Amino acid sequence: MNGVGAFLTNSAHWTGEDGIPHRLLQHLGYSFGALLFVVLIGLPLGLFIGHTGKGAFAIAGTANALRAVPTFGLLVYVVIALSGALPGNLSYLGPSLLVLVVLGIPAVLSNTYAGVQSVDPAARDAARGMGMTPSQVLWRVEVPNALPLILSGIRNAILQIVATATIAAYVSLGGLGRFILDGLAQRDYPQMAAGALLVSALAVALDLLMAGVQRLVVSRGITGRYARVPLDQRSEPTLTAV
Amino acid sequence: MIQYLRDHPDDVWQWFLAHVWLSVLPVLIGLLIALPIGWLASRFRWTYAPITNLAGVLYTIPSVALFIIMPSIIHTKILSPINVVVALTVYSVALLVRVVADGLSSVPVDVRAAATAMGFKGFGRFFKVELPIAVPVITAGVRVAMVSNVSLVSAAALIGVAQLGSLFTEGFSLQMTSTVLLGILLCLLLALTLDLLILTLNRWLTPWQRAVVSR
Numbered sequence A: 001m002n003g004v005g006a007f008l009t010n011s012a013h014w015t016g017e018d019g020i021p022h023r024l025l026q027h028l029g030y031s032f033g034a035l036l037f038v039v040l041i042g043l044p045l046g047l048f049i050g051h052t053g054k055g056a057f058a059i060a061g062t063a064n065a066l067r068a069v070p071t072f073g074l075l076v077y078v079v080i081a082l083s084g085a086l087p088g089n090l091s092y093l094g095p096s097l098l099v100l101v102v103l104g105i106p107a108v109l110s111n112t113y114a115g116v117q118s119v120d121p122a123a124r125d126a127a128r129g130m131g132m133t134p135s136q137v138l139w140r141v142e143v144p145n146a147l148p149l150i151l152s153g154i155r156n157a158i159l160q161i162v163a164t165a166t167i168a169a170y171v172s173l174g175g176l177g178r179f180i181l182d183g184l185a186q187r188d189y190p191q192m193a194a195g196a197l198l199v200s201a202l203a204v205a206l207d208l209l210m211a212g213v214q215r216l217v218v219s220r221g222i223t224g225r226y227a228r229v230p231l232d233q234r235s236e237p238t239l240t241a242v
Numbered sequence B: 001m002i003q004y005l006r007d008h009p010d011d012v013w014q015w016f017l018a019h020v021w022l023s024v025l026p027v028l029i030g031l032l033i034a035l036p037i038g039w040l041a042s043r044f045r046w047t048y049a050p051i052t053n054l055a056g057v058l059y060t061i062p063s064v065a066l067f068i069i070m071p072s073i074i075h076t077k078i079l080s081p082i083n084v085v086v087a088l089t090v091y092s093v094a095l096l097v098r099v100v101a102d103g104l105s106s107v108p109v110d111v112r113a114a115a116t117a118m119g120f121k122g123f124g125r126f127f128k129v130e131l132p133i134a135v136p137v138i139t140a141g142v143r144v145a146m147v148s149n150v151s152l153v154s155a156a157a158l159i160g161v162a163q164l165g166s167l168f169t170e171g172f173s174l175q176m177t178s179t180v181l182l183g184i185l186l187c188l189l190l191a192l193t194l195d196l197l198i199l200t201l202n203r204w205l206t207p208w209q210r211a212v213v214s215r
Helices: A002-009 A020-052 A056-068 A071-083 A090-117 A121-129 A134-171 A177-185 A189-217 B002-007 B009-043 B045-060 B063-074 B081-105 B109-117 B122-159 B166-174 B177-205 B207-214
Strands: none
Touching (some): A002 A189, A020 A177, A056 A090, A071 A090, A134 A189, B009 B045, B063 B081, B081 B122, B109 B122
């Protein structure tokens, strides 16, 4: 591990095109670019299927089948198949991003669906009985209740995307995976291990960040984390478990 | 695709076999390790949160990174397949510990009490009553671990460990989609076969589930 420390503390590795900050930014760029599309596609689709119940049969099957598809193989296949068809820079960036999106969607889609689906029917009925319109039921009852599952779906998607973006260095993408593959090509183990450690640290940091976000945005009525205020001093009436 | 298979039958067969043991072995070892840890987490509830949190963090680390970090922890060669086995074992343990703990905790209290009243205790009660009842829950976790292992193993081709993933690196250097497709299909076939095998094993281990359904 000594070599790794030397690699990480060498100031030459912290500047320029193949410096750590630039590679880290690239990795974050790919990951969040892909995540944006994953959420834009997976979230509305999951909400729609969960709310209406249409097309639910298709979800369970695809999510499980996709787990069996070898990520690395899919990446290589799509890159070879599409790289000729796209112009310039897009020819190597486009296919990789497409795969990152495809692999990220199932986590968000199936969790969003499961979250909305598992909302207590009594709560849904009560909302309807109070005169809420279908869209109010969705946004004021179903989404807040499904939020823990939706967010953990996004967490899983982030981990999947960050890991796959690492492998994508093989098909000439930038990012932290470059250290691993360049190190391998140059028989430079410290560089490989440094890349591996950086990717791991990034994954753990993003996951902790998402855990924090989850704690902030999920209603305390769902997590049951109430401030310890004596009952008679509470201003709002408390809601007992439904 | 068929052409490649016809030209290199021995290579593909060797890679297939390597892929089988690289995916299966970690799950088996992982399950053996996860059983006592999961038991601990379900028996002493205060250990549940720290154990599952640690498992969660381990599961967060990308598998390729773990393959590469392994040699510096266990002092193996960088290209050794042992790195892959150990890394994926860590993964499987991380996944299965929670499943085992939840499965054991799902054993109804009165069932445990009845077993105790019938004279089961300690190890006997664990192996003859609690563990069998937890089998369906544990099976679900083992299926996820096994199927995702088949996919994760193929990424080890990046660091030169030969298995079906070698078809992907081979296909990339030749720029042949058909070679890559062969690898993907064989991986899917293997994942499906192993999944069916686990389901059959689960059926055989839990005869009472059939009895209830067929009544």
